[in-house]
Amino acid sequence: MSERAMKNFLAVFIGTDEAMKASGWAQLSDAQRHEREQAGMQAWGQWVERHQDVIVEIGTPLGKTLRVSHDGVEKIRNALTAFTIVRADSHEAAAKLFEGHPHFAIFPGDSVEVMECLPLPR
Incomplete structure (x- = not known):
């Protein structure tokens, strides 16, 4: 598949x-x-170097969460710790980029969840 x-x-x-x-x-x-x-951090940097051509947004760690709903704003806790945006030919190819990632191979992270960013409906 082409980059485009x-x-x-x-x-x-x-x-x-x-x-x-x-x-x-x-x-x-x-x-x-x-x-x-x-x-x-060294291993994470090496991961970034290996995948720099497909990283769209390096992302950042995530802080505390406030949930906004029709009931208002409330403090909640979730398990989200950071994010990154990558590009790939397929969902499976994107997921494979994170196999053995330092987040869970060295750090005490649990997993990386990968989902497609869908286009806006027209």
């Missing part, structure tokens, strides 16, 4: 309490955690 025909995909990084506990992250010493954080 490629689709955009939103990748949402998920971090759950269960994944944090299973990783043993909280039991690491400060020095061990710092070492793992440094290794994780």
